Amino acid sequence: MSSIKACIFDLDGVIVDTAVYHFKAWKRLADELGINFTEHDNERLKGVSRVRSLEIILELGGVTKTEAEQQELATRKNIWYVEMINRMTPAEILPGAKEFLETCRAAGIKTALGSASKNSSTILDKINMAHLFDAIVDGNHVSKAKPDPEVFLKGAEALGVAPAECVVFEDAIAGVEAAINGGMKVVGIGSPDVLNKADLVVSGLDKMSLEKLDKL
Numbered sequence: 001m002s003s004i005k006a007c008i009f010d011l012d013g014v015i016v017d018t019a020v021y022h023f024k025a026w027k028r029l030a031d032e033l034g035i036n037f038t039e040h041d042n043e044r045l046k047g048v049s050r051v052r053s054l055e056i057i058l059e060l061g062g063v064t065k066t067e068a069e070q071q072e073l074a075t076r077k078n079i080w081y082v083e084m085i086n087r088m089t090p091a092e093i094l095p096g097a098k099e100f101l102e103t104c105r106a107a108g109i110k111t112a113l114g115s116a117s118k119n120s121s122t123i124l125d126k127i128n129m130a131h132l133f134d135a136i137v138d139g140n141h142v143s144k145a146k147p148d149p150e151v152f153l154k155g156a157e158a159l160g161v162a163p164a165e166c167v168v169f170e171d172a173i174a175g176v177e178a179a180i181n182g183g184m185k186v187v188g189i190g191s192p193d194v195l196n197k198a199d200l201v202v203s204g205l206d207k208m209s210l211e212k213l214d215k216l
């Protein structure tokens with residue numbers, strides 16, 4: 001019998017692939033600022049907060065902005081990003097994500113969202129998955145970004161489950177570290193070379209099963 005009572009899911013890169021929309025919006029902003037920003041650079045923004053993402057882009061370009069200017073730039077990027085996610089549909093759910101959440105819930109395992117995004121409710125609404133989570137914790141509820149475990153600890157607390165009884169699903173290195181820092185098990189979604197600190201790495205939730213959860 002497994003000790004796992006809850007699964008906590010990151011959103012971007014685990015449930016949906018929004019990295020492409022983040023990239024388009026950041027690229028548009030970088031172009032306006034005359035900063036060269038590539039898809040390779042975009043990898044560094046995964047799992048990272050909006051404010052920190054902007055700092056990384058400004059650092060890449062050697063550009064300095066005041067705090068007020070940074071706020072304006074981050075807001076401008078977010079308006080473009082929200083225009084894109086408002087057009088998302090359930091067809092964009094990553095393979096196996098919905099099915100695995102349904103499998104967990106049918107087995108009595110609680111589910112939570114643990115995302116850095118402040119746009120998670122828009123995305124969950126567009127892909128029609130909000131009802132599959134017992135608790136939703138996102139960038140609006142936390143003050144410390146991953147690799148700090150705050151977002152996952154709040155998720156566990158909201159579910160009434162001890163951290164050691166939780167498994168986190170994460171595609172970002174910072175997210176894997178956040179789960180470990182919170183005393184949780186972690187399944188990496190992506191490449192074992194990159195997510196080498198995870199207890200198990202799979203290419204997507206379509207490769208997960210209750211048997212694999214049991215063995216963690």
Ligand code: BG6
Pocket residue numbers: 011012022045046047048049050053078115116117118119120139
């Ligand atoms: C994370 C993404 O889920 O959310 C990051 O991986 C993103 O790339 C962060 O920067 C914040 O998202 P948002 O929607 O609040 O700008």
Ligand code: MG
Pocket residue numbers: 010011012013014046047170171172175
């Ligand atoms: Mg992610």
